[in-house]
Amino acid sequence: MNKFKIPSDLIPRAAYTTRVEPFIRKPVVKVFTGQRRVGKSYILYQIMDKIIQDQPESNIIYVNKEDNRFDLIRDYNDLVRYVENEKVRGKINYIFIDEIQDIAEFEKAVRSLLLDKKNDIYITGSNGRLLSGELATLLGGRTIEFRINSLSYSEFLLFHKLDETKEALAKYFIYGGMPFLVNLRLTDEIVFEYLKNIFNSIVYRDVVMHHRLRSTLFLEQLIRFLADNTGSLFSAKSISDFLKSQKVMIPHNQVQTYSGYLAESFLVHKVLRYDIMGKRFFETGEKYYFEDIGIRNAIIGYKPDDKSKILENVVHNELLYRGYEVKTGWKGKHEIDFIGAKDNESIYIQVSLTLDSEATVAREFGNLLEINDNYPKLVITMDEQYRNTVKGIEHVNIRRFLTGNLKA
Numbered sequence: 001m002n003k004f005k006i007p008s009d010l011i012p013r014a015a016y017t018t019r020v021e022p023f024i025r026k027p028v029v030k031v032f033t034g035q036r037r038v039g040k041s042y043i044l045y046q047i048m049d050k051i052i053q054d055q056p057e058s059n060i061i062y063v064n065k066e067d068n069r070f071d072l073i074r075d076y077n078d079l080v081r082y083v084e085n086e087k088v089r090g091k092i093n094y095i096f097i098d099e100i101q102d103i104a105e106f107e108k109a110v111r112s113l114l115l116d117k118k119n120d121i122y123i124t125g126s127n128g129r130l131l132s133g134e135l136a137t138l139l140g141g142r143t144i145e146f147r148i149n150s151l152s153y154s155e156f157l158l159f160h161k162l163d164e165t166k167e168a169l170a171k172y173f174i175y176g177g178m179p180f181l182v183n184l185r186l187t188d189e190i191v192f193e194y195l196k197n198i199f200n201s202i203v204y205r206d207v208v209m210h211h212r213l214r215s216t217l218f219l220e221q222l223i224r225f226l227a228d229n230t231g232s233l234f235s236a237k238s239i240s241d242f243l244k245s246q247k248v249m250i251p252h253n254q255v256q257t258y259s260g261y262l263a264e265s266f267l268v269h270k271v272l273r274y275d276i277m278g279k280r281f282f283e284t285g286e287k288y289y290f291e292d293i294g295i296r297n298a299i300i301g302y303k304p305d306d307k308s309k310i311l312e313n314v315v316h317n318e319l320l321y322r323g324y325e326v327k328t329g330w331k332g333k334h335e336i337d338f339i340g341a342k343d344n345e346s347i348y349i350q351v352s353l354t355l356d357s358e359a360t361v362a363r364e365f366g367n368l369l370e371i372n373d374n375y376p377k378l379v380i381t382m383d384e385q386y387r388n389t390v391k392g393i394e395h396v397n398i399r400r401f402l403t404g405n406l407k408a
Contacts, residue, residue: 061095269290384397
C-alpha cells in the first residue's frame with residue numbers, strides 16, 4: 001500500500017514528535033520549516049512510523065521533491081492528480097509532501113486537498129516565508145507550524161553516543177549539530193567539506209535561484225561578515241559602511257534585503273533589539289546567529305579566539321530549540337543578551353566566556369539587576385568553578401544549561 005520504506009536507523013527526536021502527536025488526524029495542515037538538512041524529512045518518517053504503529057493498514061502518500069522520481073510533479077495540478085490517484089476511498093489518507101516550495105503554486109493544491117476531511121496533511125519547506133504568503137491567506141488559520149532546528153547539544157550526545165564531557169562540548173562547538181554528521185568521522189577535513197556543500201546548496205538553491213540574483217559577490221561578502229561578527233549588534237547601514245571600506249559598494253537597503261533572504265533560508269536567525277522600558281522593538285540594530293554553528297565555522301574556519309561568539313550562538317540556538325521567542329534587550333544603556341519568551345513567561349540571560357574579573361561580574365550581573373521583575377535571570381559562562389547566585393541571579397555553567405539540569 002505504502003510505496004516507500006521508512007529508514008531503519010531513525011534516532012528519535014522526541015522534542016519535536018511529542019509536539020506533533022496531538023495534531024495527528026486533526027483538520028489542520030502540519031507545516032515543518034527549517035534549514036535544509038536539519039532533519040525535517042526524518043521527523044516526517046518518525047511521524048509516519050507512529051501512524052503505522054497505531055494503524056498498521058494506514059494509507060500514507062509520500063512525495064519528496066528532492067527525489068527525482070517525483071520530478072513530474074511540477075505544479076499544483078500535478079500534485080493534486082498524484083494524490084488523488086494514490087488515495088484510498090473511505091479511509092484516512094496521510095499525505096506527506098517534502099520540500100513543497102519546489103512545486104509551483106503549491107498553496108492551491110494544499111487548499112484543495114484540505115477540503116477532503118479524510119486527508120491528513122503534513123508538509124515541509126526550507127523557506128521562512130512558507131506561511132507568510134499565499135498559504136496563510138488561503139488556509140486562514142488551518143495551519144500549525146513546527147520549526148525544526150539542527151541538533152541541540154543533548155541531541156548531539158544522543159546521536160553520536162557520547163558521554164557529556166568537556167571534550168564532547170568542544171566537538172559540538174566546532175562541528176555543530178547537522179544530523180548527517182553521525183555518519184562521518186568528526187575531523188575538520190571531512191566535516192567541513194560536507195558542511196561547505198550544505199552551505200553552497202542553501203545559498204544557491206534557496207537564495208540565489210529562488211530570488212534570481214545575478215551577482216553573488218556581495219552575498220558572499222555579507223555572509224562572511226555575519227560569520228565574523230556573530231552576535232554583534234549592528235544595522236544595515238553599518239554593514240554597508242564596512243563593506244564599502246572593503247571596496248564592496250552596496251546601499252544599505254540592499255543589505256537589508258539580502259540579509260532578509262538569508263534569514264528566510266534559515267541560514268541565519270535575525271534577533272531584534274527590544275526596549276524593555278518602552279516595551280517596543282527598536283527600528284534599527286539587530287544581531288544575527290547561525291542556525292548551525294558548524295556551518296558558520298566551515299565558512300570562515302574555526303578559531304579558538306571566537307569561542308565567546310560561538311558560546312553566545314549556542315545559547316541562542318538552545319533557546320530556540322526549547323521553543324522560546326528570542327530578542328535582545330535594552331534598558332537605558334544596559335544590554336541584555338537574550339530575552340526568551342514562551343507561554344507568557346520570560347527568561348533573561350547574559351552570556352560571558354568567563355567571569356575573570358570583578359568588572360565583568362559587575363557588568364553581567366549588574367545589567368540583569370536593572371530589571372525589576374521576578375522572572376528567572378541567568379549568567380551563563382564556560383567557568384567550571386562558579387558561584388551559585390549573586391543577589392538571586394544564577395551563575396550557570398554552559399554544560400549544565402545545555403543538558404537541561406536547570407529550569408529554563
